[in-house]
Amino acid sequence: MLEERIAAFLAQRLRPALYPLRIPFDVGAWHLPGEPVPAHVALRADYEPFSVGDTWGQPWSTSWFTLRATVPKRWAGRRVEAVLDLGGGEGARSQALVRDAYGAPLQGLGAAHPDPVLVAGRAHGDDDVRLFVEASVSAAAADALPLRVGRADLAVRDEAVWRLSHDIRALHRLQLSLSDDVPRATRIRDALERAMDAVDPRAVGRTASAACAVLAPELARAVEPSSRPVLVVGESAPASLGAVPLHEAVRACARDFSTLVALADEYPGFVSVAPAVQHYAWMKQHEPHVFERLRKMVADGAWLPVGGLWAQADTELAGSESLVRQFVHGRRFLRGEFGADSDGVWLTDTDGVSPALPQIARAAGAHGLLVSRRDESRSRSTFAWEGIDGTVMLTRLTGRAAGPESDDASARSLHTLRNPDRATLERARRLADLDGPPSHTLHPAHDADVGARMRGALDLAPHAGAYTSQARTKRGNRMCEVLLHEVELWSATAAVRRGTPYPYDALNRIWKSVLTQQSHDVLAGAAVARARQDAEDAHHQAARRLTRLVHRALGPSGDIAVHNAAPFARREVVLLDGVVEGAAVAQGLPDGRCAVLAQAPAHGSGPVGIALDGTAPVTARRTREGHRVLDNGLVRVTIDGDGLVRSLVDPATGHEAIAPGGRGNLLELHRDEPVADPARTLALGSDRTRRDLIHAQDVELLANGPLVATVRVRRGNGRSVFTQDLTLTAGGPSLTVDTEVDWRERDTTLKQTWPLNGQASQVRCGIAFGHTVHAPGDGEERAAQRWVHIDAPTWTAGFAGDVTHGHDVVRRERCDGGTDTTLRHTLLRAPHSPDPHADRGVHRFRHTVRPGATVGDAVADGYRLDTPLRLSDGASSLRPLVRVDHPDVVVETVKLAEDRSGDVVVRLYEAGGNAARTTLTADFAVAEACTTDLIEENAVPHAHDGPHIHLKLRPFEIRTLRISRAEADEEPLGA
Template sequence: MEKVTLHMIGHGHIDPTWLWNWQEGFEEVRATARSVLNLMEEHDSFCFVCGSGCFYQWLKDSEPELFEKIKKRVEEGRWEIAGGFWVEPDCNIPCGESFVRQGLYSQRFFLREFGRICKVGFNPDAFGHAGTLPQILTKLRMTHYAYMRPEPYREMMYPGGTLFWWQAADGSQLLTSQIPLGYDAPAHEIVEKMKLLPGLSSLMPGQQHVLCFYGVGNHGGGPTRENLEHIDTYEQNNPQAKGKVQYSTLSKFFAAIEESTNKDAIPTLERELQHHGRGCYTAHSDIKRLNRQVEHTLMTAERFATIAWLLGFDAYPHDAFEKCWKDLLYNQFHDILAGTSLESTYEDSRDQLGAARHRADVILNAAIQKIAKNVDTSAGGNSIIAFNPLPWPVTAPLTAPPSVERFLEKPVHFVDDVETVVLSQPIRGERIGHKQYRFLAELPAMGYRVFHVRDGAKMARKALPLEAGPCCLQNMWWRIEFNPCTGEIVRLVDNTHKLEVGTGGNVLAAMVDHSDTWSHGVDEYRVEAGRFTVTDMRIVEQGDVQVTMRIVSRYGQSEVITEYTLYRDDNRIDCDLRINWQERYQMLKLMFNTNIQEGLATYDVPYGYQIRMPNGQEEPGQQWIDLTGSIDGIPYGLAILNDCKYGFDVLDGMIRVSLLRSPAYAHHDNGRFESNACWPIMDQGWQRVKLSLMPHIGDWRDAGVVKAAWELNAPPIVHPESSHPGDRTLQAGLLGTESDNVLLSVIKCSEDGDDIIIRGYETAGRSAETRLHLPYFDKCFKLVFSPHEIKTVRINRNTWTLKEVDLLEE
């Protein structure tokens, strides 16, 4: 019987930060590289695999002579650049565009420095992998993928073996291998690993080539001389072994598989690769909130900077954006973004992400100011310019600052760009005695609209009802009734369709959570430690625009302030939570019980969606989750949108949002729970969460859920502007599309010149034909999307010709 070839992959897994700070991780990158290069001088056959563009940038900056030696080994084929990402990110939590930038900046760096790009995606230590990644990776020009988690038997059963074609919903495929028995092997383990690998039952039947990783990892180190001695003498010392050894790389392994195996004999998996450490979807709320905020701030700043550049106001700030993105990408490293690092790590991350967000805000403000100064605001009174950062029309409640009533006779009123009086109302400000103004605005796609604030009160038309009582809120669309003792929503009624959507919503339940930081071995959180009870409930806003119910509730030493808001002229249901959490080793869930029967749960994932069975298990998601089935035989669903959460579960018609967890920091030993030990505990103190509830008739696709979630996360920008003449109109849409199921996420300048890059994705799994409008430039382009497609186009700004490109913009 022919022996199985063991492809010996030298590796030194490096967490740039985890149980140490980034400065220590930086040095370990240098030390590992130096050790590997020294071994290569001693051993002619030894090969090494290393990913993460960030590491190579560090080496280039700190030890250029070492970097040049690596270049030579890469050219020889003994040092393999793998991964194609800036770091090894968490593969569930970053948004779709973050994954694109992980590849864009890293692949361009590799091409510039090494004359090649990565063909093998490599995320060995990530805690699960979104099912949309094959499309993103293939459009970053990767053809293969290697990872370790989830592992067979303990975490995921693989039909046909752990070698497969991994396929996304659009049909994109990568030849993929799970790394068996781990991504490292110290000297004393390697021989046993080599003996076990050929007989693993998780291998594909008949598989003749198997990955065998070795070397010291996590804090770096890499292969050792003892490793190499064991490999060199293995066949001689173990003549009956079923495996033969070959120093190799990931590229050589996949090439051997393709050469020796019929493509059709390799199974195809069209699914996400889950699960490992379900607590990672929720651990450390602050890093996840910052991640979401910086993602959207950067995309918004890019859009407006592009518009300002096209209008001739400013050069496009390529270098500044690249710096911001790389700071964000670094902090998407799996042990940072998953919340599994030391407490001190997150102090560094807050500084770095805060700086990135500020730099993006500076760029955004510069673009807004330069557009605004050219808009005619001389019509009298004080002026507000409301900017829509999204490339589709948006209707949204806006908040104007107190300064809009300066020098005016109170009360004031608002008018739009055609002098129509707009409903408005004063609301609480940010300090005692502070007053802001709320008004509803209809804004053009990726554009702006001017509103004026004038002396005196004027009545606007109030055609639609808006009511509030001691325990209820109601408008034309919804009636919400609250239990005054518990704060629960006892009835959520769809007034339009006369349906009872749910009973028992807004339940804040503390769950017992004695698991470690990752929640190793935990599939769901079911045991309640207790529930919050109401200490105060009252109407705090009631006017022409909105009504708001404020509910204060307590549990243990913790307090939650929840505000539900309905609007007269908008059907959104907003929920704003301020949480002061003081409990230890518990999880906080917000529960919404519905009357939906036979429902399917759909989750937002990077540049796509994932349908899952509502079995109560903790699942990763992003900006929205939806449960759609039927109520009284009528197709119906409920979507919950959020601005910073990533963990959810659905069971028996109940949707639960995981708001926070409070394990010890970086606790990796589930068997040593010490509730009385004085370790630093996660997620203590105040945090804020914004949600929107979207009950809907029919399917989530037709209800506009995806775009509504983007609107929550990238709201309009309210910009007070002084009175002056200008050559710009009072309302303008600068870029947009007309299709409901095409979402344009990115508008930017190309990395290598002065072309316009526009990226979008099909959101509903349906074909779409739409038109891309640039009305200011009198241009219109036809775009066709296949189901689930991520599409990037490049427009030459001189000839105004459009072509489709990959994610590397070529």
């Protein structure tokens, strides 16, 4: 067989002859058990003698090697390379970065970068060579440690053998793509046979050129006009943040970037990209030599600054403003450092993309989306993708070149090479001029075939488990997003009201830190333990800094107040430490805290300890059956002796929300054992393996009014402990459930179940800047941000959660012929890989359920739960800077402009899915108002009537307003 002969010929004849001349390096080693050190430290270290055959490596350790040799005079004019094998075979057990004598990176080395290191294209002879190799080992390689160095040679490459090797590979690849009955396939097979016959086994190097001459006619055949060019792009694809700790992700970028830079020097016309801007920032900080090379390549057109996103974010789980800032910080970096911009979005290895992205990307200046992932379920890889607001974005899925049998021409017009090597580019260079489908080029192609239009989320791979895995990481991200919103709001308010300096620099640093941890592996919960810990540490550090900035912005005063950073006015019960003097009504609680009533406008401050003023108090009573009934006139809840909700009534309509015989707030344990990728994949067992936590260990009434009524329930399952507080407050339209779980399960998923009375017609799920609409009943796990709304012809219900995303909705027929609809929040999972201790420990969740809720109610509940009222003793009361007069128009962000002009930036959107007219009123003197893009540029003047700005929004439209303040603003409007 030809295939077998070629494989043997390459392995047994050409490979041994590739490096006919070689000398060994003198090797020294320096082993570090802990964190890596900068190159300048390693250059001055004391190295111990080390020999080929010696071993090295511990998990997450670093070993530095120094290599010394002198090029023999007889090698003058030859290509000289460093041929190194640090051990580990073909698996990605070790990775290394080769540096020159001054510490500047040359290229990566290892499974992802197998090429030898170019020392000299034409050696002078008598050259002194010194290299440093920074090598590391991941924890995944623990079973293969220690590694054994197999080779460290300075060698001459035989150029004729090199050419012949790749001529054969290229033509053989083309021959395999052709049908056997095609005449060209026969000619290629014959040429390959004759070329191998032309090589003398005793003189491979001397006869390789003759074999190349045999193949030259077939390599020289021109491309048919009908052949479609394929853009070959080298893509930096380092180990993602999540697959490795932060410091290893930085080193992986250095390996990838330096390798692509080196390849560009050897292969003119080869173009490279790196989709995550964060990677450039790492190079600027840690590897300035590489970064300067990148700058030059961008200027020369050899590197395309694509993407525009700061990190390869999980667009389904990151918050609304976070997605905006991914573009803001990404595009500003590209402009500032490279003088370049990107008109597209490039996502790599993502499992799903939010349908909010088309509008966000377009408003940030992008016009197309490229996803480096194939979806075999789609017949076309290029299509028009319509977002929730109607914005359409040209979208292309890519990952491999389509075969000649594919009828999707657009799939065959782009081929991304993940971390390419010389062999890949040699093949691409040869195929650039070959007759056969598809042809290849190293230069950009700008054509595209647009396929059918699609709507909804872009689901590319199963990832339902990612909505829940690593709950602490998701909570940390949400906590930081809320605090960033608060800091910007209160700092902008303080700057306008009091002239307090705005913390531009601190916010930029913290935003970038938080955005970095939104990488799809990290936020999706698919991170290794070290990377997960890095994320938690980053979140805690950011939260501490942001909390200090909030306190600084609120400033000193003399009165206790509540500060409402949510975009909706609030009148609700708050809990204080100790007794509040002068409160109109207060309720002491068993834990020593005091409940009082407070109110505050949207984005403003308000008083604490106000009177009920017509608000009915909440009461708690016990029935003869032992049930506890909580009632505040807006909601009536019946809780049985096991702490399960047996009745949830909206007194205004009399509708019973809980299904007949149903038990609300039931906790379910599901066996969850995915076959592959357990952190991302949800594989719940059948109902036969489900365990319902029905029986309570303890149920007690903690508080019985007039402001707060709470029932506490304790349950257990093995070593896991579940404590829940079910609370109803005076004036509160929702039942609040606080759940604390000491989670000790493995390969198990925890769900909280609400069986609802009746057949739902629609389910709405909150996403960034809007919501999606689904038919109920399929039981598919979906992601929601903040809220879920269930709609039926005669009833509605709204659910909100402070941090959970995953949920499912199913419909079940009852024995009496009726139909129930059940919502199940997914609270926790316990995947065993890649973090064997994922989600173990104590977690806290807060959910609300609101019978009779409108969509607007659900949106507002989500924001209120997400952004608790902030109590401050001795802080000033701040009036809102802006307000809107339409209930479905949400002011998402209030801040000062990024250019430090002092202009106020307001970002708002229509949340109900309907066109809306609203008036935004500024509580300060307005000089000028403009509509801008999300980057706060391309300003278009907008008419204003004094402080009033009239707006017309389409469904789910995002609008960014830039408002310049009048110079004399000592007496703001409304003072």
